Amino acid sequence: MAAQLSQLGEFGLIQKIAKGMPLSGSVRLGIGDDAAVVEHKPGRKGLLTTDMLVEGVHFLKTMPPALIGRKALAVSISDIAAMGGVPRHALVSLGVSSQTEITYVAKIYQGLRQIARAFNVDIVGGDTVRSKTLVLNVALTGEVRARDLVTRSQARPGDHIYVTGPLGNAYASGHHLRFTPRLKQAQYLVRHCKPSAMIDISDGLASDLRHVLEASHVSGLLDREAIPLRAGAKLSNALNDGEDFELLFTLSKAKARKLHQAKTRFPFWQIGEIGPGKSAGAVIFTDGKTKPLPGQGYTHF
Amino acid sequence: MAAQLSQLGEFGLIQKIAKGMPLSGSVRLGIGDDAAVVEHKPGRKGLLTTDMLVEGVHFLKTMPPALIGRKALAVSISDIAAMGGVPRHALVSLGVSSQTEITYVAKIYQGLRQIARAFNVDIVGGDTVRSKTLVLNVALTGEVRARDLVTRSQARPGDHIYVTGPLGNAYASGHHLRFTPRLKQAQYLVRHCKPSAMIDISDGLASDLRHVLEASHVSGLLDREAIPLRAGAKLSNALNDGEDFELLFTLSKAKARKLHQAKTRFPFWQIGEIGPGKSAGAVIFTDGKTKPLPGQGYTHF
Numbered sequence: 001m002a003a004q005l006s007q008l009g010e011f012g013l014i015q016k017i018a019k020g021m022p023l024s025g026s027v028r029l030g031i032g033d034d035a036a037v038v039e040h041k042p043g044r045k046g047l048l049t050t051d052m053l054v055e056g057v058h059f060l061k062t063m064p065p066a067l068i069g070r071k072a073l074a075v076s077i078s079d080i081a082a083m084g085g086v087p088r089h090a091l092v093s094l095g096v097s098s099q100t101e102i103t104y105v106a107k108i109y110q111g112l113r114q115i116a117r118a119f120n121v122d123i124v125g126g127d128t129v130r131s132k133t134l135v136l137n138v139a140l141t142g143e144v145r146a147r148d149l150v151t152r153s154q155a156r157p158g159d160h161i162y163v164t165g166p167l168g169n170a171y172a173s174g175h176h177l178r179f180t181p182r183l184k185q186a187q188y189l190v191r192h193c194k195p196s197a198m199i200d201i202s203d204g205l206a207s208d209l210r211h212v213l214e215a216s217h218v219s220g221l222l223d224r225e226a227i228p229l230r231a232g233a234k235l236s237n238a239l240n241d242g243e244d245f246e247l248l249f250t251l252s253k254a255k256a257r258k259l260h261q262a263k264t265r266f267p268f269w270q271i272g273e274i275g276p277g278k279s280a281g282a283v284i285f286t287d288g289k290t291k292p293l294p295g296q297g298y299t300h301f
Numbered sequence: 302m303a304a305q306l307s308q309l310g311e312f313g314l315i316q317k318i319a320k321g322m323p324l325s326g327s328v329r330l331g332i333g334d335d336a337a338v339v340e341h342k343p344g345r346k347g348l349l350t351t352d353m354l355v356e357g358v359h360f361l362k363t364m365p366p367a368l369i370g371r372k373a374l375a376v377s378i379s380d381i382a383a384m385g386g387v388p389r390h391a392l393v394s395l396g397v398s399s400q401t402e403i404t405y406v407a408k409i410y411q412g413l414r415q416i417a418r419a420f421n422v423d424i425v426g427g428d429t430v431r432s433k434t435l436v437l438n439v440a441l442t443g444e445v446r447a448r449d450l451v452t453r454s455q456a457r458p459g460d461h462i463y464v465t466g467p468l469g470n471a472y473a474s475g476h477h478l479r480f481t482p483r484l485k486q487a488q489y490l491v492r493h494c495k496p497s498a499m500i501d502i503s504d505g506l507a508s509d510l511r512h513v514l515e516a517s518h519v520s521g522l523l524d525r526e527a528i529p530l531r532a533g534a535k536l537s538n539a540l541n542d543g544e545d546f547e548l549l550f551t552l553s554k555a556k557a558r559k560l561h562q563a564k565t566r567f568p569f570w571q572i573g574e575i576g577p578g579k580s581a582g583a584v585i586f587t588d589g590k591t592k593p594l595p596g597q598g599y600t601h602f
Contacts, residue, residue: 005400017429021423026389031427038390038425050427052430056433057430095355105314126332128318130358133436135355135396301431
């Protein structure tokens with residue numbers, strides 16, 4: 001039997017895709033971060049990201065359509081935020097069956113429009129096609145001042161690890177439909193104490209922290225008592241559920257001191273520290289002794 | 302019973318969507334052309350377009366996967382070409398079931414990569430998600446010199462109407478999987494005899510000509526004998542099948558003379574003339590006498 005996607009997993013697939021994608025000089029960062037980085041105006045970089053939401057996987061058709069539309073754009077805004085940028089222009093593709101009620105579709109766009117307005121995003125185009133399965137794809141451009149750009153790859157030993165909010169139980173609690181992308185927090189950070197690395201937590205803390213560690217060639221030490229949990233969530237939910245869309249970021253000790261002294265209204269939780277390590281440092285817990293980080297994050301395939 | 306999408310149609314839906322999408326100052330052209338136009342570098346505009354392809358609607362899963370991937374990007378390149386621009390950066394979203402063979406998915410990306418390379422497009426990112434129905438979404442950015450930008454809205458009475466190739470029977474013949482986006486032709490035109498309006502024929506000549514006429518507030522007179530037909534196509538196929546991805550463009554009489562005198566290796570067919578009319582001019586045929594243009598183009602819902 002030929003090998004199936006379920007054996008490869010999403011990240012295996014992404015690696016396979018990224019390999020052999022030759023990039024021209026206008027691309028600063030291709031596949032493998034929250035958004036691609038391309039040349040733009042002087043002093044600024046362009047950001048590009050896309051997210052596809054499929055009925056039965058990322059939402060149920062019985063959920064409020066305005067919130068489904070909202071989520072489709074919110075997840076991409078979260079990606080742009082995690083790069084230190086601001087969102088600009090969105091393209092929305094909708095695949096929907098002919099039997100769908102017009103009011104249902106209108107509500108999807110209502111939700112899209114509302115969050116677009118709230119985050120100064122222009123919905124400039126899209127595509128509408130027939131599909132038995134309801135599917136929404138948003139492509140979003142953004143802009144980032146060159147000096148504000150934050151990737152996953154610059155976390156350094158000794159850096160502190162932070163998150164912007166409680167984790168776990170995001171799907172069951174409905175948080176995944178109602179979360180506010182952490183754009184304000186990210187903009188505050190890049191301006192006042194620029195993170196060495198940043199990512200948004202979409203696949204779960206374990207998986208997304210691992211992305212940072214692998215990209216930065218470091219290891220990480222998490223303090224299990226310090227990880228903030230959403231109501232109804234256990235530690236394993238925080239590690240594996242995903243769809244939190246909080247920011248995970250790392251700060252040098254000097255920047256960490258600055259953050260702790262700053263009078264910011266945004267809450268931040270320090271949950272661990274970056275350690276040394278060559279490629280793909282193992283993630284370890286402190287609870288008297290250390291042990292390997294359990295959990296693999298959300299399984300896409 | 303509440304109204305369904307099938308009663309509204311794609312263009313009714315697009316109008317509904319476009320209404321109430323407030324746009325900021327950075328957007329020159331929002332929903333309603335082949336691509337959106339946004340502010341970019343000095344002297345240039347940014348172009349944004351997206352296309353979603355769904356299994357069973359735009360392709361069958363049994364078609365060669367490399368050609369499915371190829372098509373997903375080719376249709377967006379065609380949109381950028383129709384604006385007078387060149388494509389730059391692509392984001393590819395793939396929804397696919399876990400049971401799909403890895404080699405099948407690899408071939409989709411192989412097809413994407415090949416056409417990307419041929420048209421100097423960088424695939425800079427994307428998303429891979431689980432979906433029972435195979436679905437591919439491409440979002441593509443482009444660039445256009447400000448003076449090269451061609452929209453649908455500037456066709457003027459007396460302009461000649463052209464197409465770049467034979468029409469009809471595109472799906473049954475397999476053309477929809479193998480067509481070459483008319484980027485070279487479009488670039489030749491904007492540099493040597495800039496069209497007053499241009500669109501790519503994705504929904505059929507009748508429907509896409511109507512888009513130009515409505516946007517330009519003019520009418521059109523087609524010469525039925527002059528419309529080039531693909532092998533196996535009747536006139537009704539040319540008018541209604543869609544998926545030709547040839548360019549439909551209009552030229553002032555002076556530019557038309559220039560094109561006919563030019564020694565270009567690209568074939569162009571003159572198929573009619575723009576006439577007067579306020580909003581949404583009716584399209585009429587010459588065959589001794591005139592009659593209303595039959596056909597509605599491809600029905601999306």
